[in-house]
Amino acid sequence: MDLPQGLTTARARGLVGCTRCTRPSPAGTRTCPRCGSPLRSRDPKSLQKVWAWWLVGLGCYIPANLYPMLETRTLVSSQSDTIVGGAIDLASHGNIGVAIIILIASVLIPVGKFVILAGLAIGVRHGPQISDHARHVLYEVVEYIGRWSMIDVFVVAILSSLVQLQALATITPGWASLFFALSVIFTMLAAQSFDSRLIWDTAQDAPKNDKP
Amino acid sequence: MTDTDTPPPEPTVKPARRPLRDRISIVWVVPLLALAVVIAIAWQSYADRGPLIEIAFDNASGVRANNTELRFRDVRVGLVEDVAFADGLGKVLVKVRLDQAVAPYVDEDARFWVVRPQVTTQGVSGLGTVLSGVYIEGLWDDRPGETVTRIDGLNDAPLERVGQSGLRLTMRAADGAALTENTPILYRGVEVGRVGTPVISEDGSTSEAEAVIFEPHDRLIDSATRFWDTSGFSLSLGAGGAAVNFSSLASLVSGGITFDTMLSGGTPPDPGAQFTVYPEESEARASIFSSDDAEALTISVLFDGNISGLSAGAPVELNGLRIGQVESLGGRVDEDDPGDSTVRLAATLAIQPARLGLEGDDGPEAALDFLRGQVREGLRARLATASILTGGLKVELVEVPDAPAAELSEPEDAPPVLPTTDSEIADVSASAEGVFERINALPVEEVMGEAITLMRNANTLIASDDTRAIPGNVNTLLSDAGAVPPRLDATLAELQTLIAQINEDALATRLADLLEEAAEAASGVSTASEGVPELVARLEGIAANAERVDLDVLAEDLAVFLENTGTLLAQDDTRALPGQLNETLAEVALVLEQLRDGGVVDNAVATLDSARIAADTFAEAGGDLPGFIAEARAVLARANTTLEGYQVSGGLGRDARTALREVEAAARAVASLARAIERNPDSLIRGR
Numbered sequence: 001m002d003l004p005q006g007l008t009t010a011r012a013r014g015l016v017g018c019t020r021c022t023r024p025s026p027a028g029t030r031t032c033p034r035c036g037s038p039l040r041s042r043d044p045k046s047l048q049k050v051w052a053w054w055l056v057g058l059g060c061y062i063p064a065n066l067y068p069m070l071e072t073r074t075l076v077s078s079q080s081d082t083i084v085g086g087a088i089d090l091a092s093h094g095n096i097g098v099a100i101i102i103l104i105a106s107v108l109i110p111v112g113k114f115v116i117l118a119g120l121a122i123g124v125r126h127g128p129q130i131s132d133h134a135r136h137v138l139y140e141v142v143e144y145i146g147r148w149s150m151i152d153v154f155v156v157a158i159l160s161s162l163v164q165l166q167a168l169a170t171i172t173p174g175w176a177s178l179f180f181a182l183s184v185i186f187t188m189l190a191a192q193s194f195d196s197r198l199i200w201d202t203a204q205d206a207p208k209n210d211k212p
Numbered sequence: 213m214t215d216t217d218t219p220p221p222e223p224t225v226k227p228a229r230r231p232l233r234d235r236i237s238i239v240w241v242v243p244l245l246a247l248a249v250v251i252a253i254a255w256q257s258y259a260d261r262g263p264l265i266e267i268a269f270d271n272a273s274g275v276r277a278n279n280t281e282l283r284f285r286d287v288r289v290g291l292v293e294d295v296a297f298a299d300g301l302g303k304v305l306v307k308v309r310l311d312q313a314v315a316p317y318v319d320e321d322a323r324f325w326v327v328r329p330q331v332t333t334q335g336v337s338g339l340g341t342v343l344s345g346v347y348i349e350g351l352w353d354d355r356p357g358e359t360v361t362r363i364d365g366l367n368d369a370p371l372e373r374v375g376q377s378g379l380r381l382t383m384r385a386a387d388g389a390a391l392t393e394n395t396p397i398l399y400r401g402v403e404v405g406r407v408g409t410p411v412i413s414e415d416g417s418t419s420e421a422e423a424v425i426f427e428p429h430d431r432l433i434d435s436a437t438r439f440w441d442t443s444g445f446s447l448s449l450g451a452g453g454a455a456v457n458f459s460s461l462a463s464l465v466s467g468g469i470t471f472d473t474m475l476s477g478g479t480p481p482d483p484g485a486q487f488t489v490y491p492e493e494s495e496a497r498a499s500i501f502s503s504d505d506a507e508a509l510t511i512s513v514l515f516d517g518n519i520s521g522l523s524a525g526a527p528v529e530l531n532g533l534r535i536g537q538v539e540s541l542g543g544r545v546d547e548d549d550p551g552d553s554t555v556r557l558a559a560t561l562a563i564q565p566a567r568l569g570l571e572g573d574d575g576p577e578a579a580l581d582f583l584r585g586q587v588r589e590g591l592r593a594r595l596a597t598a599s600i601l602t603g604g605l606k607v608e609l610v611e612v613p614d615a616p617a618a619e620l621s622e623p624e625d626a627p628p629v630l631p632t633t634d635s636e637i638a639d640v641s642a643s644a645e646g647v648f649e650r651i652n653a654l655p656v657e658e659v660m661g662e663a664i665t666l667m668r669n670a671n672t673l674i675a676s677d678d679t680r681a682i683p684g685n686v687n688t689l690l691s692d693a694g695a696v697p698p699r700l701d702a703t704l705a706e707l708q709t710l711i712a713q714i715n716e717d718a719l720a721t722r723l724a725d726l727l728e729e730a731a732e733a734a735s736g737v738s739t740a741s742e743g744v745p746e747l748v749a750r751l752e753g754i755a756a757n758a759e760r761v762d763l764d765v766l767a768e769d770l771a772v773f774l775e776n777t778g779t780l781l782a783q784d785d786t787r788a789l790p791g792q793l794n795e796t797l798a799e800v801a802l803v804l805e806q807l808r809d810g811g812v813v814d815n816a817v818a819t820l821d822s823a824r825i826a827a828d829t830f831a832e833a834g835g836d837l838p839g840f841i842a843e844a845r846a847v848l849a850r851a852n853t854t855l856e857g858y859q860v861s862g863g864l865g866r867d868a869r870t871a872l873r874e875v876e877a878a879a880r881a882v883a884s885l886a887r888a889i890e891r892n893p894d895s896l897i898r899g900r
Contacts, residue, residue, distance in 0.1 A: 045237035052239040056246045075343060078279075186242075193239065 009200050016041045042197055049193035050121050057186030058114055060179045068174035070156060075168055082176060083107065083152070106152045106180070109145055113187045116142050117194065124198045135199050139191070146188040153181045262310035264293065266362040267324045267348070268303040274328060274346035275306055282308045282324075282348045289314045289350065306365070308348065319357025324350050325366040332394060337369075368393075371406045371424040379430035380483050383407055383423045383469070386499075388491035389441040391421045392467040398442065399470060404429035407469060423469075423487075432471075434478030439471040439489045440496035474500040475566070508536065508562040509576040510627045511583065511620075513593040513607065514544060515557040515635070521605035522595060528561050529596075530609040536563035538607060560627060561593075561607060580620075580628065586611075587620045592633035608636075 010017045015024040016039045018032040025032060029039050043049075068080035081089060083106045091099035116138050123135060156177040163171040272295050274280070282290030294307040310318060327349045329338045341347065351370060371378075385391045397405030410421035425433055447456050469489055474497055481487075490496035515522075528536040544558040565579040583591065590612050598606035610633070618631035 045239075048237035049239040052237060052243050056243045059243070059246055059250070 009197070011041050011197075011201075042201065043195040046193055046195035046198060047121050047124060050117060050190050053186045053190030053193055054114065054117055054121070057183045057190055060183035060186060061110055061114070062179075064176045064179035064183050067176040067179065069152070069176040069180070070159065071172045071174050072163075073170045073172070080174055083180070102152065105149060109149050110183060110187065113142050113146060113149070113191070117187065117190050120194060120199070124201075132199050136196060139194065139196050139199070142191045146184065146191055149184040149187075150181065153177055153184070260312055262290065262312040262315045263359050263361070264307055264309050265318065265360055267306045267308060267365040268298055268362065269306060269326065269365040270303065270367055272304040272306055272326070274341075275304075275326060275348070276345070280306075280345065280347055282310070282350055283327075284314060284350045284352070290348075292348070303364075305362075306348065310359070314352075315359045316356035317352050317354065318350065318359050319352065319355075320360055320363070321357070322350060322352035322360065322363060323366055323370050324348055324363065325369050327369070368409060371408050371422065378405065378424040378426040379433060379481070381423045381425065381433070381481065382484055382486045383410075383421045383439065384413065384486055384488045385410070385419045385421075386488050386490045386495070387418075389489045390467070391419050391469075391489060393421075395467045395469055397423060397425065397439075397469045397471070399429060399432060402429075404432070431480075432473065434473060434480050435485075436475040436478030436500065437471050437473045437481075437487065438496040438499055439469050439487050440493050441489055441491050442468045442470050472496075477566075508564055509579045509583075510539065510560060510562055511580075511630050512558055512560045512627045513630045513632055515559065515593075515595060515632055516554070521597075522557070522559060522607070523604065526598060526604065526606050528563065528607045528609070530568075533567065535567040535609075536561055538562075559607060561630075583628075583630065584620045587618060587631060590615045591630075592618075593630045594633045595635035597636075 010024055011027070014027045016027050016029060017024045018035060018037055018039055020037040021032060021035040023032055023034045025039055027041060031037065032039050065083055067082065069083050069086060071078065071080040073079075083102070087099040087102045087106075090096075090102065120135060120139055120142075123129065156173045160171045160173045163169055269275075275292055275295055277292055277294050280292040281288045282292070288311075290308045290310045292306055293309050294305075296305045296307065297303070298305050325348070326346050327338045327341055328346050329342045330336070338346075348365075349369070371380075383391055391407055391410035393407070393409045395407040396403040397407060405423055405425035408422035408424075410419045412418075413420045447454065471487075472493075488499065490499060522538065522541060524538050524540055526538040527534045528538060539560040539562045541560075542558050543555045545555050563576075563579055563583075565576055568579050568582060586609075591609055592612045592615055594608050594610060595605045596608040598604040609630070612633045615631075615633060620628050620630060622628040
């Protein structure tokens with residue numbers, strides 16, 4: 001009931017919107033007459049998918065933090081840093097700005113995504129604690145910001161391809177970078193799997209999601 | 213489909229169970245897959261994980277957990293997982309996770325050591341570890357065994373390199389030899405082995421070190437092999453001269469050990485066999501005869517008297533072949549056997565049966581048999597000089613053809629006694645004494661007496677007036693005989709006489725007058741010519757020279773003669789043969805007498821007379837000289853007058869100058885004559 005005034009859902013109007021080309025069709029239409037995509041008023045398995053991707057993403061995020069992200073091998077030493085360890089190292093060397101960026105991009109955003117996604121999914125099933133609109137905004141933020149988590153992976157990729165001075169200094173990506181990339185991908189998939197229209201259903205009644 | 217035949221009862225409409233596929237999202241496969249992968253990987257890594265072994269080191273400098281590798285043939289085969297202390301902090305336990313593949317080979321024989329950068333005289337090793345950090349090197353054979361769980365690591369790299377096997381020996385340093393860690397063992401200049409870290413032997417008497425001879429050189433070693441130290445250089449001084457030996461510059465710096473097999477027929481050594489490293493090759497070679505392993509035959513010899521020079525270790529030779537050595541020495545008084553109470557030198561000899569070609573267990577017995585037979589044939593022991601320089605003695609077994617019959621006496625509880633014969637000792641001191649004796653026997657007194665007589669005779673001869681009167685003649689004679697003294701001496705003597713005569717003729721006075729006149733003349737023309745003072749100077753030089761000739765020359769001649777005589781007397785031949793010299797001198801005297809009596813002296817006197825005539829001629833010429841000078845003076849005076857007369861008329865000036873120049877030339881000629889006389893007065897007499 002928190003819907004802004006004058007707004008109603010497509011479902012309430014007996015319509016189903018194409019998620020791809022956004023064309024509304026009468027309810028019951030199987031395929032979008034414009035783009036041919038299958039039409040569904042709601043995705044009944046959306047939450048399952050979200051949880052599945054979410055779990056895998058979280059699973060990948062754990063080794064991403066435990067294994068070294070970068071292995072720096074110079075003439076006299078070799079050093080391997082985990083994400084947090086590297087940020088702390090940078091901070092202790094005075095690069096607090098860079099450390100904060102890394103921490104935000106690699107820790108705050110992914111963790112925030114996990115939390116938000118979990119919160120949204122739980123909210124769909126068990127009733128929201130915050131307004132639908134706020135939830136939708138959160139969802140949009142998660143969708144938008146997800147790709148930026150890849151910044152860490154890009155940094156590793158660029159460094160390891162640039163710094164290949166043979167014996168003098170080499171930087172190789174650690175296992176964590178792979179896991180981190182996978183984690184980002186899986187959380188993005190989780191966010192995509194989330195059928196945001198479910199948010200509105202909970203706004204109107206108890207979750208009666210089914211009926212294709 | 214199933215209930216089409218039966219009339220349908222009112223169906224209890226239950227919503228059809230939707231297929232699982234509809235209820236469960238396919239996406240769940242992903243986490244399941246991930247889980248499966250994780251489990252698989254975990255299992256895989258657990259299954260692949262090799263055993264954890266603990267290597268105990270004294271220290272673990274540079275070893276870091278999760279960083280230091282274990283390498284075998286420079287390939288990583290493990291990683292250090294933990295570095296901890298053993299119980300009681302006595303050791304450092306390095307826990308290494310082995311790779312599964314090599315684990316079966318890491319058995320009790322495996323050896324581990326930490327590779328660190330090392331700079332030694334042998335070179336630099338492990339340089340790579342400066343940058344990369346240390347690593348643990350493992351060495352094990354290729355036979356699988358039971359993997360150890362705990363093993364002691366080595367402090368240093370073992371002698372064998374990876375993949376190199378060899379014969380392990382124990383080196384024991386003899387007195388004077390030194391074992392140095394990592395010393396190469398060289399054979400013909402090729403490194404065939406290496407010496408490990410030396411330790412003090414258990415009894416503390418020497419140092420021992422493990423050594424390894426790499427394959428395939430290990431077959432060069434057998435029980436007859438002897439090792440010696442080639443480090444540094446050796447200076448040996450012996451009968452063969454002095455020799456400086458060093459095998460290579462490398463061994464000079466870092467030491468080295470080499471070996472040689474002294475005898476054939478050695479047996480291959482067991483691994484770990486002990487060898488002695490001798491300080492010098494000669495000692496090593498000598499040691500072959502004192503080897504403990506071969507059983508020696510012990511016999512004793514009784515020498516009459518105690519002759520210094522024989523010492524324990526002295527060689528025992530049979531026909532020049534060394535067959536053993538002197539074991540011990542002692543005196544023995546045995547009134548029963550030799551029958552008197554003198555102290556005899558009892559030498560115990562150790563004969564090596566192997567050196568007689570008698571090997572095997574019954575070698576000593578066979579050698580004794582051999583000796584027994586030989587003694588019957590006349591084999592005897594005697595002392596002989598081993599070294600002239602040191603006076604050392606050796607024992608020689610020689611066949612004495614006409615020796616009195618003797619047997620090898622074999623007492624019950626003592627070694628068999630070999631009969632002896634006379635010693636053959638080339639004693640240096642005895643020889644020297646003989647030389648001195650011969651010198652003593654020489655008739656030195658008589659020789660001296662004769663020499664004194666000779667000197668006296670010679671003195672008389674020289675002191676006689678005749679001899680004094682004719683020193684120049686003797687000089688001439690000597691120059692004729694030996695072509696030594698020039699005739700100049702005699703000529704000079706004559707010239708002296710000549711000058712004296714000139715003096716007698718008051719030539720000098722006249723010459724002085726003449727010179728005064730010339731000086732006047734010179735002063736008269738001095739304004740026109742400056743050459744005349746030079747003439748004067750030269751003339752003065754002539755006078756000075758003339759005055760300088762004196763009797764010194766004569767005295768010198770006499771001195772030379774005396775010296776010659778002295779030299780003659782000083783010659784060894786003269787001493788050795790005084791009688792002959794006497795005769796010779798008598799002959800010389802005779803000759804001199806003959807010379808005196810004969811015409812030679814007269815001839816010489818005649819020659820001198822003729823020279824005197826020549827000198828007289830010169831004197832006359834000298835007498836003419838004042839006239840010439842007077843004429844010159846007159847000419848000069850005239851010229852002077854003329855010059856004065858025609859001083860104003862310049863036309864005649866040139867004529868006057870020409871005249872003056874002629875005078876000057878004339879004066880120069882006189883000067884050059886004077887110079888010639890001065891340089892070579894002889895020419896005046898000889899005409900050239």
